Amino acid sequence: MSKQEKRSVLILITEREHATILAALRLWQEADEHNRGDLRDIAEAAGVPLGNKEIDALCERINSTSNREA
Secondary structure (H helix, E strand, O other), rough: OHHHHOOOOOOOOOOOHHHHHHHHHHHHHHHHHHOOHHHHHHOOOOOOOHHHHHHHHHHHHHHHHHHHOO
């Protein structure tokens, strides 16, 4: 595993931001190879963009995390 793969980012987000992130991930997943170059550049900033299975897993993690009480 490379150093980039081991790095984590922790942020606090509102419920509204949470919903937008999930929607954006699903939109990215749906568009797949038709994504614009500028968006693909953002997704590739840390390496190969997430695949569909990885996006599914991330969305699940985001959803399960949001259901926990702080």
